[in-house]
Amino acid sequence: MALLEATGIVKTFGKLTALNGAALSVAANEFHGLIGPNGSGKSTLMKCVAGAEVPTTGRVSFAGADITEASPAERARAGMSLKFQITSVLPALTLYDNVLLALQGKSSLVGLVFSRSRGVLHDKVMGMLERFRLAGRANDPASALSHGQQQWLEIAMALASEPKLLLLDEPTGGMSLEERRVTGELLQPIKAGCSLVIVEHDLDFIRDICDRLTVLDQGSVLCSGTVQEIQSNPKVQEVYLRRA
Amino acid sequence: MTEALPSVALAAPGGRRMALPVIEAAVLAILALAPLVLQDYLTVYATRVLILCLFALSFDLVWGYAGIMSFGQSLFFGSAGYGVALIARDLDIASIAVVIPAGVLIGFVGAMLLGGFLLLGRHPSSVIFVSLGTMTGAYAADRLARGWYYLGGQNGIPSIQSMNIGTYELSEGPVFYYLALAILVAVYMLCRFLVRSQFGLALAGLRENEQRIAFFGYKVQHLKAIIFTLSGAIAGLAGSLYAFHEGFVWPNMLGVVMSTQVVLYVLFGGAGTLIGAVIGTVVIEAVSFWLSNSYQDIWPIILGVLLLLVIMFRPAGLVSLVLSERERVGSFGRPGRGGGDGTA
Ligand SMILES: Nc1ncnc2c1ncn2[C@@H]1O[C@H](COP(=O)(O)OP(=O)(O)O)[C@@H](O)[C@H]1O
Ligand SMILES: [Mg+2]
Numbered sequence: 001m002a003l004l005e006a007t008g009i010v011k012t013f014g015k016l017t018a019l020n021g022a023a024l025s026v027a028a029n030e031f032h033g034l035i036g037p038n039g040s041g042k043s044t045l046m047k048c049v050a051g052a053e054v055p056t057t058g059r060v061s062f063a064g065a066d067i068t069e070a071s072p073a074e075r076a077r078a079g080m081s082l083k084f085q086i087t088s089v090l091p092a093l094t095l096y097d098n099v100l101l102a103l104q105g106k107s108s109l110v111g112l113v114f115s116r117s118r119g120v121l122h123d124k125v126m127g128m129l130e131r132f133r134l135a136g137r138a139n140d141p142a143s144a145l146s147h148g149q150q151q152w153l154e155i156a157m158a159l160a161s162e163p164k165l166l167l168l169d170e171p172t173g174g175m176s177l178e179e180r181r182v183t184g185e186l187l188q189p190i191k192a193g194c195s196l197v198i199v200e201h202d203l204d205f206i207r208d209i210c211d212r213l214t215v216l217d218q219g220s221v222l223c224s225g226t227v228q229e230i231q232s233n234p235k236v237q238e239v240y241l242r243r244a
Numbered sequence: 245m246t247e248a249l250p251s252v253a254l255a256a257p258g259g260r261r262m263a264l265p266v267i268e269a270a271v272l273a274i275l276a277l278a279p280l281v282l283q284d285y286l287t288v289y290a291t292r293v294l295i296l297c298l299f300a301l302s303f304d305l306v307w308g309y310a311g312i313m314s315f316g317q318s319l320f321f322g323s324a325g326y327g328v329a330l331i332a333r334d335l336d337i338a339s340i341a342v343v344i345p346a347g348v349l350i351g352f353v354g355a356m357l358l359g360g361f362l363l364l365g366r367h368p369s370s371v372i373f374v375s376l377g378t379m380t381g382a383y384a385a386d387r388l389a390r391g392w393y394y395l396g397g398q399n400g401i402p403s404i405q406s407m408n409i410g411t412y413e414l415s416e417g418p419v420f421y422y423l424a425l426a427i428l429v430a431v432y433m434l435c436r437f438l439v440r441s442q443f444g445l446a447l448a449g450l451r452e453n454e455q456r457i458a459f460f461g462y463k464v465q466h467l468k469a470i471i472f473t474l475s476g477a478i479a480g481l482a483g484s485l486y487a488f489h490e491g492f493v494w495p496n497m498l499g500v501v502m503s504t505q506v507v508l509y510v511l512f513g514g515a516g517t518l519i520g521a522v523i524g525t526v527v528i529e530a531v532s533f534w535l536s537n538s539y540q541d542i543w544p545i546i547l548g549v550l551l552l553l554v555i556m557f558r559p560a561g562l563v564s565l566v567l568s569e570r571e572r573v574g575s576f577g578r579p580g581r582g583g584g585d586g587t588a
Contacts (some may be wrong), residue, residue: 076461090452096577105460112443
């Protein structure tokens with residue numbers, strides 16, 4: 001059974017219907033791409049899955065449990081992790097502290113007060129920073145990073161807690177071609193223990209790393225399937241041509 | 245930024261981290277020596293200032309560290325003051341071993357109840373909601389005390405007996421001063437331990453981006469309620485000391501004016517640094533003492549302009565004159581292998 005199953009998601013903002021019965025199904029260890037024209041509801045669907053927005057109607061289940069109403073903290077504790085479209089590293093804190101902050105989120109209060117996990121987590125923090133090529137800047141404030149590096153830092157933070165599902169909304173926005181390529185490389189190894197839902201405009205990037213795709217158009221699913229199936233689907237071509 | 249590159253610097257925060265301990269030591273030295281040079285009536289005034297420093301720390305914790313705008317600190321300060329005054333008046337108990345813990349407890353419970361109500365909703369409460377809620381609490385308590393005969397109405401509770409330690413009567417003067425200083429140092433060290441721990445890192449996350457850290461698994465509302473309650477306990481401690489030092493309590497201690505005063509101390513000195521709260525309180529109180537003697541009529545205006553200037557040109561407060569932004573925020577990583585904290 002699927003790790004993540006969102007069905008019949010409707011989300012309205014006043015009179016505007018951002019999602020109109022959208023659905024998303026992601027298996028364990030699957031890389032799933034979410035694509036569609038601007039304003040088709042990709043970010044909103046991610047937020048409904050992550051708990052940043054509550055769907056007007058519809059259900060979200062994760063790892064066998066219904067989480068439609070669960071708080072963000074409960075979802076995180078169940079193994080969900082994310083990076084929103086807008087980068088939100090904590091600019092005043094060092095890179096090190098940003099990652100530590102992400103890692104210790106599930107620690108107990110007593111553990112935090114007495115800094116019990118600080119020593120244990122040290123290697124993990126440095127390991128994460130090394131993986132994302134940021135170790136040399138561990139003591140710089142996050143605000144000193146370039147936009148692309150901030151995105152890496154945020155992915156590192158999202159991955160630090162070893163989630164079962166990672167949600168990435170446009171992680172390569174504002175990155176150079178080279179940075180994009182590296183991002184793809186950095187994401188590959190997580191497949192061993194983690195599923196991924198990724199929103200991306202760069203279709204080549206998506207094609208390279210994803211197993212399956214879901215195409216959204218005007219708040220509904222246009223089609224969903226393997227990369228080959230989607231690529232040869234005439235409806236998809238039409239949507240992208242119409243909007244281009 | 246570049247000197248923090250290779251391996252030694254990996255875990256250890258880089259150099260330039262000396263300013264804070266130096267400022268702290270200097271302030272401590274000044275406070276410890278003050279009674280030796282001050283005339284008696286000034287030592288009494290200075291004792292009051294130390295107690296207000298304690299009060300300022302409580303606001304600094306909630307606003308400077310956790311980003312909760314509380315205009316209700318006076319509610320805990322004043323309730324504890326009234327509480328211990330009643331214990332002294334009606335139960336005839338003024339032992340320090342009873343009244344100080346009682347004051348702490350009153351502040352703790354009061355803040356737990358109000359914090360639980362204002363902060364523990366299903367969704368994080370807005371800054372406006374919390375600041376209005378706490379302000380309303382302080383305002384209501386002030387009005388209530390004014391109208392309640394049992395609490396002495398407008399006049400409050402006068403001539404509280406002296407606090408005692410065993411058979412020793414603690415009246416205002418150098419002994420009270422050093423007691424207040426010892427308590428201030430102890431609470432300061434406790435806060436310092438807390439804000440530099442991993443809990444302090446969580447508070448920094450709370451202050452910088454509360455929505456974001458919820459997605460790391462933090463129970464944001466709980467964290468806020470906990471720090472709010474702790475700060476209430478510290479305000480209660482300050483309030484009970486204040487009541488015995490002044491020898492009376494009155495409704496202003498509970499009200500919005502008192503809350504605003506503590507907000508100004510902290511903004512002036514530098515929110516988000518503990519020493520900033522202390523410096524802000526001492527400087528504002530010293531300046532207003534001096535101004536009120538020399539410029540009797542217009543001193544509130546001069547003080548107001550001064551405060552405005554600092555807040556406009558030094559939004560991070562007076563301490564930011566000598567303390568870098570980086571050191572103010574601090575770092576929470578494991579103390580370094582090899583080079584440690586503050587070795588420069
Ligand atoms: N918080 C919001 N309030 C009002 N409208 C919103 C909000 N969030 C998204 N929308 C609208 O919902 C639609 C889908 O937005 P979004 O999910 O961001 O699209 P995408 O990420 O696919 O570009 C857009 O028309 C957008 O304007
Ligand atoms: Mg979007």
